[in-house]
Amino acid sequence: MKIALLGNPNTGKSSLFNLLTGLRQQVGNFPGVTVEKKSGFFTDNNQKFDIVDFPGTYSLDPRSLDEQVVSKVLSDPQNPDYPDLILAVVDASRLENNLFLFTQLYEFNIPMVLVLNMWDVAKKQGIQIDIEKLKQLFPDITIVATNARLGLGKERIINALNTVKKRNGKGFMGVAPSSNNAIDDKIKRQEAKLRKEKIEIVINETQTKSNKLKQSRLDAFFVHPLWGYLFFLSVLLVMFQFIFSFAAYPMDFIDGSFGRFAHWMSNILPSGVLNDLISEGIIPGIGGVVIFVPQIALLFFFIGILEETGYLSRVVFIMDRIMRPLGLNGKSVVPLMSSLACAIPGVMSARTISNWKERLITILIAPLMSCSARIPVYTLLIALVIPEGYLFGFINIQGIVLFGLYFLGILGALLTALVLKLLIRSKSKGFMLLELPALKPPRWADVFTSVLEKVKIFIFDAGKIIVAISIVLWFLASYGPGNSINNARENIRKTADYQSADKEEKKNLESSAGLKHSYIGQLGQIIEPIIAPLGYDWKIGISLITSFAAREVFVGSLSTIYAVQDEGDEPTKLIDSMRKEKRADGSPTYSLAAGISLMVFYVFAMQCMSTVAIVKRETQSWKWPLTQFAFMGIMAYAFSWLTYVILT
Amino acid sequence: MQKRLSDCLLGEAIEVLSIEDDFMATKLIEMGMTEHLKTKIVLIAPLGDPIAIDIKGFTLSLRISEAEKILVKKLSQH
Numbered sequence: 011m012k013i014a015l016l017g018n019p020n021t022g023k024s025s026l027f028n029l030l031t032g033l034r035q036q037v038g039n040f041p042g043v044t045v046e047k048k049s050g051f052f053t054d055n056n057q058k059f060d061i062v063d064f065p066g067t068y069s070l071d072p073r074s075l076d077e078q079v080v081s082k083v084l085s086d087p088q089n090p091d092y093p094d095l096i097l098a099v100v101d102a103s104r105l106e107n108n109l110f111l112f113t114q115l116y117e118f119n120i121p122m123v124l125v126l127n128m129w130d131v132a133k134k135q136g137i138q139i140d141i142e143k144l145k146q147l148f149p150d151i152t153i154v155a156t157n158a159r160l161g162l163g164k165e166r167i168i169n170a171l172n173t174v175k176k177r178n179g180k181g182f183m184g185v186a187p188s189s190n191n192a193i194d195d196k197i198k199r200q201e202a203k204l205r206k207e208k209i210e211i212v213i214n215e216t217q218t219k220s221n222k223l224k225q226s227r228l229d230a231f232f233v234h235p236l237w238g239y240l241f242f243l244s245v246l247l248v249m250f251q252f253i254f255s256f257a258a259y260p261m262d263f264i265d266g267s268f269g270r271f272a273h274w275m276s277n278i279l280p281s282g283v284l285n286d287l288i289s290e291g292i293i294p295g296i297g298g299v300v301i302f303v304p305q306i307a308l309l310f311f312f313i314g315i316l317e318e319t320g321y322l323s324r325v326v327f328i329m330d331r332i333m334r335p336l337g338l339n340g341k342s343v344v345p346l347m348s349s350l351a352c353a354i355p356g357v358m359s360a361r362t363i364s365n366w367k368e369r370l371i372t373i374l375i376a377p378l379m380s381c382s383a384r385i386p387v388y389t390l391l392i393a394l395v396i397p398e399g400y401l402f403g404f405i406n407i408q409g410i411v412l413f414g415l416y417f418l419g420i421l422g423a424l425l426t427a428l429v430l431k432l433l434i435r436s437k438s439k440g441f442m443l444l445e446l447p448a449l450k451p452p453r454w455a456d457v458f459t460s461v462l463e464k465v466k467i468f469i470f471d472a473g474k475i476i477v478a479i480s481i482v483l484w485f486l487a488s489y490g491p492g493n494s495i496n497n498a499r500e501n502i503r504k505t506a507d508y509q510s511a512d513k514e515e516k517k518n519l520e521s522s523a524g525l526k527h528s529y530i531g532q533l534g535q536i537i538e539p540i541i542a543p544l545g546y547d548w549k550i551g552i553s554l555i556t557s558f559a560a561r562e563v564f565v566g567s568l569s570t571i572y573a574v575q576d577e578g579d580e581p582t583k584l585i586d587s588m589r590k591e592k593r594a595d596g597s598p599t600y601s602l603a604a605g606i607s608l609m610v611f612y613v614f615a616m617q618c619m620s621t622v623a624i625v626k627r628e629t630q631s632w633k634w635p636l637t638q639f640a641f642m643g644i645m646a647y648a649f650s651w652l653t654y655v656i657l658t
Numbered sequence: 659m660q661k662r663l664s665d666c667l668l669g670e671a672i673e674v675l676s677i678e679d680d681f682m683a684t685k686l687i688e689m690g691m692t693e694h695l696k697t698k699i700v701l702i703a704p705l706g707d708p709i710a711i712d713i714k715g716f717t718l719s720l721r722i723s724e725a726e727k728i729l730v731k732k733l734s735q736h
Contacts, residue, residue: 068688103715107690195681199683199687203692233701233702233704330703330708441724442708442720443685443686443718444718445689445717446719448717
């Protein structure tokens with residue numbers, strides 16, 4: 011049996027879904043749109059129930075993407091998601107508001123179970139609902155009361171599913187809500203008004219006490235002009251601290267484990283192409299996916315709490331006025347801040363933004379925020395070209411440059427948002443009618459389910475693309491046209507430097523010769539004329555290409571090219587070699603101008619295949635990641651060129 | 659005394675008289691706000707925009723540009 015779970019937002023619909031399906035659920039998208047589709051199943055007495063959790067909406071009038079999806083499925087019996095039964099959830103403590111969607115659903119002649127959820131909340135507020143009376147008014151459906159937050163009511167729902175009543179075809183108003191959007195707004199308003207008036211009659215007959223809002227004192231604090239922002243800032247700082255610093259421990263562990271595993275595999279497999287593919291291509295590729303899991307899990311753990319408690323909508327409330335002129339949403343703050351640690355969880359967290367245009371702009375500018383993978387690149391280049399010293403005796407000059415790079419990224423992101431706001435067309439009218447749900451403690455099972463769901467999406471959807479690209483990059487860096495790599499290695503062995511080198515140095519020299527003559531090495535030389543105006547040579551070109559795998563690879567690639575290997579985190583030997591590097595005219599390659607130009611390039615360029623993959627997943631098309639790749643590339647090129655020209 | 663919702667003070671008891679925009683009015687009816695609803699502003703964001711009103715136990719946030727389209731009258735406090 012196919013069940014459609016439908017209801018208003020904040021009715022405990024997701025809790026109910028988790029309660030029924032446990033972890034037997036998966037997340038995808040409805041075909042052709044970016045609306046999330048959660049589906050799952052459960053069994054009772056050998057009968058299997060497939061259940062789809064539709065997005066929460068207030069009505070079936072197909073204005074927003076969410077409403078269009080629901081309306082489309084319900085009005086087309088041929089649709090693969092067309093249900094055998096509608097499981098409608100309402101919040102019993104706000105029955106009057108929730109009945110609007112319910113009565114619209116009731117118009118369809120589909121068997122139906124009505125769940126009065128949050129029964130205890132209603133009771134606590136002194137609201138009494140006459141269920142018997144309600145059953146008389148809607149005689150052809152089953153009505154049950156539950157409390158999904160406390161895990162109560164599963165039995166009752168399953169019983170109700172087994173004793174489904176046949177519909178009598180009468181409906182509430184007697185007309186199905188139209189899926190036609192062409193109807194005049196005036197007529198729609200009239201229809202809605204009549205429905206609402208009839209609902210008020212139902213409420214008068216079934217509910218004894220009307221709801222009185224008890225405003226939480228916490229709300230006054232959360233939206234306070236001083237404390238509200240201070241509190242939000244501290245929440246962000248705590249989240250950021252966890253993602254930025256504490257995630258490093260599991261990430262190092264994952265990195266080390268995959269390294270050891272690859273090493274072990276390369277020893278037990280017979281040497282050859284297959285061995286190299288597995289130990290240098292596939293295993294590091296998968297490791298490059300798994301490494302993001304700690305950050306994603308941590309971020310969604312915090313976002314889960316913020317959403318569950320209702321605090322996130324208070325954030326929108328206090329940030330809306332500030333973010334609006336930029337075409338962003340109050341909720342954009344969380345994805346953008348998270349992107350300072352890593353754009354991947356940041357882009358994924360833009361899901362909390364319901365307006366598509368605002369969500370898209372947030373996703374498109376998120377990778378411009380300087381992420382932690384840029385830090386190794388920044389520190390290397392700063393140590394290389396920025397002199398140590400103090401301004402006014404106490405301000406560290408290198409520190410100012412690092413701050414400047416972060417600032418440049420944030421400024422670039424906000425200005426890009428302004429431009430995108432004008433360029434991206436949007437069908438939705440600029441209304442922001444937002445519910446501020448009652449504040450409540452989080453339901454931990456729901457928080458953990460959402461963490462698991464996000465990790466699964468990343469590993470299985472974006473992971474495929476990341477592994478594929480890393481295998482391609484491995485191939486291009488390990489193989490060259492014809493016999494070029496072997497010839498280069500032969501030649502290096504004949505040199506005097508090689509003869510006098512120790513074993514470790516010999517290995518470094520061979521890797522260096524290999525990379526320089528691989529396909530990527532050739533590519534680096536081909537693009538040299540293009541990047542020369544920015545002050546870069548072909549060796550930097552190679553590193554730009556390889557660091558598309560991840561920005562920090564830039565440092566490793568340069569080490570390979572210069573045939574040096576540094577112990578620990580300080581690339582001192584690499585810096586020495588880079589300092590000695592000279593251009594044809596004898597001037598240093600890494601001049602102040604070239605160094606700063608390179609930093610600026612890394613601020614703007616989309617040097618991250620994992621971000622490309624996740625943007626593809628989140629926007630459901632290649633159009634947006636490629637657009638993003640292009641405009642970030644153009645920004646990087648233009649501003650680096652400008653920097654280089656000004657400084658030389 | 660008629661005025662716009664955007665001009666009301668925090669906590670002032672009011673009754674909704676009319677809503678100018680048909681599209682927005684439909685959305686508001688779906689979320690529970692109809693003409694003759696007795697309500698009050700329960701929260702105002704730090705920069706004065708948006709504001710939040712109470713709709714029978716449901717807190718709805720709306721922007722000032724939206725509140726400008728809603729005509730209300732002040733009720734005498736009891």
